[in-house]
Amino acid sequence: MQGLARVAAAGMMRTWAAISMQGSVTIPQPSDTPVAHSPGIDSDRILVLGSGPAAGWGVSSHDLALPGSLARALSGRTQRGADVALIASSIGLLASAQVQLRGADLRRLDAIVVVLGVGDALHLTAERTWQADLTRLLNFVERHTNDSAYIYVQGIQPIRAIPIFNSLGGTIADRHARSLDAITERVCLSMRRSVFVPVADAEFPASAGLSDSTDYRHWGEFLAKKMAGRLEVVQRSRYPVPLGSTDAPPRTAPIRGGDQRHLRRGCDTRLDHIVALAQQSFGTASALFAIRDSNRLQIRSSTGPALPTPAWSDSMSAMVVRARGAVIVPDTLADQRLRRKAFVTGAPHMRFYAGFPIEAASGERIGALGVFDPEPRADSGVDAVLLRQLALMIQEEMNTNGEFAG
Structure with a gap:
C-alpha cells in the first residue's frame, strides 16, 4: 500500500508541477548562446550542468544569469579569466543528465558545477532511483575529466523560493528535496573529486526566488567562494608529468596507522x-x-x-x-x-x-x-x-x- 500511495502522490505532483509550469511562459528566459566570459589571463574553464533556475529564469541573457555571474565572481577571487558554459533544461530530471553531456569535451574543463534536482523533487523521484542515477552520473564525469578537475554538486534549490511553486505542493517537494540532498552528500563522499555544496547556508537570499540579476550575482558569488581555492591549486601546480599519466612517479597504496574504523x-x-x-x-x-x-x-x-x-x-x-x-x-x-x-x-x-x-x-x-x-x-x-x-x-x-x- 505504501508503494501505491507513493506512486499516486508522485502522479499528482507531476500534474501539479505541469500546471504550475504553465505560469513560466511569461517569465523572461535567455535566448542567447549559453556561455559567458570574464576577461583575464589563464582562464578557468567551467561547465554548469543544470535545470530549473540554472536555466536562467527571470533574466534575458546568460550573462545576467548564472554563467555570467559565476564567471565574474571567479575572476574577482582568482584574478584570472573565466569561461563558463551551460547545459541546462527548464525541468530536467537527473536520469537524463548524462545524455546531455554527449559530445561535450570534458577533458578540457577545470571544474564542473552540477545544479540538478528541482524536477526530481517536484516529481518525487524515488530515493533509490536518485542514488543510482547520481552515482552513475558522477562516475561518468570523474572518468571523463582530468584528475585535477573537481565536480561541485549543489544541493537542490529551495522549491518554494521559486515563485511558481510557492504553494502546498512546493512544501511537499521541499521535504523530498532534503531527503535527496542527504543521499547526494553520501554519494559525493564516496567519490574522489565530487564535492557536495549544501544550500542551507547559502549566501544568496533563497526567498528572492532567483527572479533578477542581483539574485544570480549572489548565487555566483556563493559558488565561487566554494570553488576558488581548488581552482587556484590547479593553476599554480607545475606537474612534472600530466596527472594520470603512466609516466607519473610510482606510488604505493596509502599508509595509515591506528584504528581507522571511525573514518569515512x-x-x-x-x-x-x-x-x-x-x-x-x-x-x-x-x-x-x-x-x-x-x-x-x-x-x-x-x-x-x-x-x-x-x-x-x-x-x-x-x-x-x-x-x-x-x-x-x-x-x-x-x-x-x-x-x-x-x-x-x-x-x-x-x-x-x-x-x-x-x-x-x-x-x-x-x-x-x-x-x-x-x-x-x-x-x-x-x-x-x-x-x-x-x-x-x-x-x-x-x-x-x-x-x-x-
Whole structure:
C-alpha cells in the first residue's frame, strides 16, 4: 500500500508541477548562446550542468544569469579569466543528465558545477532511483575529466523560493528535496573529486526566488567562494608529468596507522587524491599527511616509498606544527637539527622537505601536509602558496567530515 500511495502522490505532483509550469511562459528566459566570459589571463574553464533556475529564469541573457555571474565572481577571487558554459533544461530530471553531456569535451574543463534536482523533487523521484542515477552520473564525469578537475554538486534549490511553486505542493517537494540532498552528500563522499555544496547556508537570499540579476550575482558569488581555492591549486601546480599519466612517479597504496574504523571511506579517498596531487605538483618522490595521535605519528595518507613511523616528537610533522606557516628545508644534511635523524641517514633518505600545518576547526594545529625527496633543491623554487592551498583543502575535508571534532 505504501508503494501505491507513493506512486499516486508522485502522479499528482507531476500534474501539479505541469500546471504550475504553465505560469513560466511569461517569465523572461535567455535566448542567447549559453556561455559567458570574464576577461583575464589563464582562464578557468567551467561547465554548469543544470535545470530549473540554472536555466536562467527571470533574466534575458546568460550573462545576467548564472554563467555570467559565476564567471565574474571567479575572476574577482582568482584574478584570472573565466569561461563558463551551460547545459541546462527548464525541468530536467537527473536520469537524463548524462545524455546531455554527449559530445561535450570534458577533458578540457577545470571544474564542473552540477545544479540538478528541482524536477526530481517536484516529481518525487524515488530515493533509490536518485542514488543510482547520481552515482552513475558522477562516475561518468570523474572518468571523463582530468584528475585535477573537481565536480561541485549543489544541493537542490529551495522549491518554494521559486515563485511558481510557492504553494502546498512546493512544501511537499521541499521535504523530498532534503531527503535527496542527504543521499547526494553520501554519494559525493564516496567519490574522489565530487564535492557536495549544501544550500542551507547559502549566501544568496533563497526567498528572492532567483527572479533578477542581483539574485544570480549572489548565487555566483556563493559558488565561487566554494570553488576558488581548488581552482587556484590547479593553476599554480607545475606537474612534472600530466596527472594520470603512466609516466607519473610510482606510488604505493596509502599508509595509515591506528584504528581507522571511525573514518569515512569517502574522506580517505579524497585525502589520497589531494596527497597524490601534492606529490605530483611538487615533483617529489613522496608526500604525506599525518596527524598527532597522543605521542605517536598517525599517517593518514601517503604516496611514494614505504615509510617508517617515528615518534611524534621525532617527526618532521611535529616541527611543522610548531611553526606558524610553511617549513621549507632545502637540504636536511645542512641542517644541524635534522642531519642525524633516522629518516635522513636511512630510508627514505630525506634531503628536501616542505610542509604546511593542518588546523582543527578550533585553530589548534594537529598535523601537517609534507612533500619530500632524496635530492636537495633550492628553497627559492618552492611554491609556498600552492603548498598552503593543498593543506587548506585537506583541512576543509577533515573539518567538513567531523574528523577533528572532540
